[in-house]
Amino acid sequence: MGGGGDMTGCPSPQGWRPLDCDLVQSAIRLGWSVAEVRGRNRPGGPKGTVVSLPVPIDDPLPLRVQRSPTELRIEAQAVLAHLARKLDVDASPGRPSFGEVIDEEARALARVREVAAEDSEEVRGAWDALADVLWEFDGHVQDHLTAVSDTQAIGYQLGRGLSECYWALDPASPKGWNSWAFLFNSVRCSELTRLAGRLSAYMQTFSASSICGSLEVWKRLAVDERWRRQPTVQEDLYQQIRNWYEMMVLDQDPTQLVKPYRLIRNWRVTAKAVQAFIPQLLVAAVSALLLVGFVIALSQKRPLGWVEAITSVLGAIGLSTAGLSAKLKNEAQALSTRLRQDAYTDLIAAAITTVPDPPAGHHLKGRDEVIQEAVGARTLTPSTPLS
Numbered sequence: 001m002g003g004g005g006d007m008t009g010c011p012s013p014q015g016w017r018p019l020d021c022d023l024v025q026s027a028i029r030l031g032w033s034v035a036e037v038r039g040r041n042r043p044g045g046p047k048g049t050v051v052s053l054p055v056p057i058d059d060p061l062p063l064r065v066q067r068s069p070t071e072l073r074i075e076a077q078a079v080l081a082h083l084a085r086k087l088d089v090d091a092s093p094g095r096p097s098f099g100e101v102i103d104e105e106a107r108a109l110a111r112v113r114e115v116a117a118e119d120s121e122e123v124r125g126a127w128d129a130l131a132d133v134l135w136e137f138d139g140h141v142q143d144h145l146t147a148v149s150d151t152q153a154i155g156y157q158l159g160r161g162l163s164e165c166y167w168a169l170d171p172a173s174p175k176g177w178n179s180w181a182f183l184f185n186s187v188r189c190s191e192l193t194r195l196a197g198r199l200s201a202y203m204q205t206f207s208a209s210s211i212c213g214s215l216e217v218w219k220r221l222a223v224d225e226r227w228r229r230q231p232t233v234q235e236d237l238y239q240q241i242r243n244w245y246e247m248m249v250l251d252q253d254p255t256q257l258v259k260p261y262r263l264i265r266n267w268r269v270t271a272k273a274v275q276a277f278i279p280q281l282l283v284a285a286v287s288a289l290l291l292v293g294f295v296i297a298l299s300q301k302r303p304l305g306w307v308e309a310i311t312s313v314l315g316a317i318g319l320s321t322a323g324l325s326a327k328l329k330n331e332a333q334a335l336s337t338r339l340r341q342d343a344y345t346d347l348i349a350a351a352i353t354t355v356p357d358p359p360a361g362h363h364l365k366g367r368d369e370v371i372q373e374a375v376g377a378r379t380l381t382p383s384t385p386l387s
Helices: 021-041 069-086 098-115 120-150 150-167 184-200 207-222 233-248 267-276 280-299 303-318 319-354 367-377
Strands: none
Touching: 021 069, 021 120, 021 150, 021 233, 021 267, 098 120, 098 150, 120 150, 150 184, 150 233, 150 367, 184 207, 207 233, 207 319, 207 367, 280 367, 319 367
């Protein structure tokens, strides 16, 4: 397998996906699972959202969100082990199975937690043993996948990086790799944006750019202490990473998340998109007027001398009036497509963003305006079709 994907592979609603799309999505899931396993086992780590079942009678069968934190932790470990085998990264010299060792260390940590306090030396020692194995496994995966396939290596990093936004976060940490300041700093968010851009062919048209737009909103929240202290911020962040996962791995079409008539109601998005293309629109309008004038002059029984001269020059270079008209039409269509894509990307990114409402009087702006401003600062846009 080479560095890039073969564009003759899996069919999708937007066309054909690269041939290695299944392996790349598996790599995304593996990176995601590594962060989740670490987060679910970390002392004081987040638990995700759990919807409790009624009093259990006759062994009810829960949905995934209704499983207990322990069941979800074991599930994440099983997913990690399966994907490690699928991508051929489960074993390395001197260690027959990373999946088995990670599961054993996690179970040992769970047993210690049953008899010792969360902040005890016993729990800390068991956690350190598991964290060491995960660190070794992560290095092995990155080395192996980079040698095998650039796209799989990028998928692993993207999945782990976005998942860590929630699973690695300790909201009380003032600094360090588990803090708001690190997980959402400009360098890290820029790298995640680049990784998403490189894998945009493996997602729906607007998914990668919309993910990066919502990430930009969370980056701004992370540096605002009042905003990130809103009571629902962790629940909202968990829902955010679920949205990202659905678009990256489950092939969710993000345009379905835009509420009906949202484009009409959100005039700021449309006005901003039009403003960005004012120079192109003016050039297109002037070109169209000149073309109309030229055609009218040419249709006269006795065309002016300058019209005949221009016609001769255009004929000499092989460009007819019909050709000019077709060229202007194609440029107008491309401009319209670009305009629609940018407006839709802003709408979708805002629709999938789950940040809590900013504090009252936040920069004298409302929630929608704050989100749109942040989304508009993204550096990734969807590719424009050639035709």
